[in-house]
Amino acid sequence: MKILISGALGHMGRAVAAQASAQGVDIVAGVDAATGTCDFPCYASFDALPDCSGAVLIDFSRPEALSPLLDYAVRNRLPVVLATTGYSPEQEQEVDRVARQIPVFRSANMSVGVALLKHLCREAAKVLGESFDVEIMEAHHNRKVDAPSGTALLLYDAIKDAYAEPRQAQLGRGGRDCKRQHNEIGIHALRGGTVTGEHEVCFFGPAERIRLCHSAEDRSVFASGALKAAAFLADKTPGRYTMEDLVTSAH
Numbered sequence: 001m002k003i004l005i006s007g008a009l010g011h012m013g014r015a016v017a018a019q020a021s022a023q024g025v026d027i028v029a030g031v032d033a034a035t036g037t038c039d040f041p042c043y044a045s046f047d048a049l050p051d052c053s054g055a056v057l058i059d060f061s062r063p064e065a066l067s068p069l070l071d072y073a074v075r076n077r078l079p080v081v082l083a084t085t086g087y088s089p090e091q092e093q094e095v096d097r098v099a100r101q102i103p104v105f106r107s108a109n110m111s112v113g114v115a116l117l118k119h120l121c122r123e124a125a126k127v128l129g130e131s132f133d134v135e136i137m138e139a140h141h142n143r144k145v146d147a148p149s150g151t152a153l154l155l156y157d158a159i160k161d162a163y164a165e166p167r168q169a170q171l172g173r174g175g176r177d178c179k180r181q182h183n184e185i186g187i188h189a190l191r192g193g194t195v196t197g198e199h200e201v202c203f204f205g206p207a208e209r210i211r212l213c214h215s216a217e218d219r220s221v222f223a224s225g226a227l228k229a230a231a232f233l234a235d236k237t238p239g240r241y242t243m244e245d246l247v248t249s250a251h
């Protein structure tokens with residue numbers, strides 16, 4: 001397999017490069033808005049990038065990179081793994097449109113453990129029912145630019161539809177008049193130090209509490225997930241693919 005890394009000089013880009021080298025995956029090039037050194041040719045923009053036909057593009061960068069990245073991928077017919085978080089609703093629609101032309105794998109979390117957590121949360125919401133209040137907490141390193149995390153939003157999406165009346169996201173709480181409403185799911189973001197990624201979903205019942213949680217101990221878990229997604233995508237027809245497709249294909 002050949003890959004092209006967008007955000008190649010960032011923390012995740014470098015983790016993908018390290019895993020790819022360890023697995024014998026060929027890194028044809030990188031793209032990054034910053035300057036720095038790496039073991040493969042790295043370009044400042046998609047406009048400067050030569051034709052990388054036959055590669056799968058893996059992106060861990062910033063939402064601003066999305067449009068030029070998708071233009072390049074469509075022009076060169078490259079499958080794309082999009083792992084960047086913080087896209088706007090309009091950008092998600094742009095991804096939908098492009099997925100009619102090329103295969104696109106999109107997940108705010110590339111870990112199989114989080115795919116399982118999502119499944120367990122949806123089942124817990126169905127089993128526990130309307131009387132339980134749900135709150136999501138997440139913690140990340142102090143460099144993270146978006147909040148709440150894409151993973152917290154992914155978990156919220158999975159849970160909210162389990163209820164007859166979909167529950168609304170409540171991002172944090174503060175003030176003198178913010179009593180919890182029954183039809184909301186609180187989402188709370190902690191930031192500090194070097195935390196790779198922690199997510200906890202609490203179901204608070206009348207006299208009991210269920211907590212489901214996941215801790216990423218090292219960012220290599222996301223890098224190896226992205227490489228698995230790239231291998232999965234390499235021979236796919238155009239469409240939008242998710243972790244569910246990847247996990248299901250493994251059985």
Ligand SMILES: NC(=O)c1ccc[n+]([C@@H]2O[C@H](COP(=O)([O-])OP(=O)(O)OC[C@H]3O[C@@H](n4cnc5c(N)ncnc54)[C@H](O)[C@@H]3O)[C@@H](O)[C@H]2O)c1
Nearest residue numbers: 007009010011012032033034060061065083085108109110
């Ligand atoms: N899906 C997942 O499993 C997962 C896991 C970890 C991180 N992430 C996400 O991946 C993204 C990157 O995380 P990180 O910790 O590596 O951040 P980082 O800041 O270390 O790296 C981002 C890199 O992107 C580069 N960049 C910025 N704008 C660019 C542009 N327009 N074009 C090309 N490159 C550009 C930066 O120069 C930087 O090198 C974030 O959105 C983060 O939330 C996703």
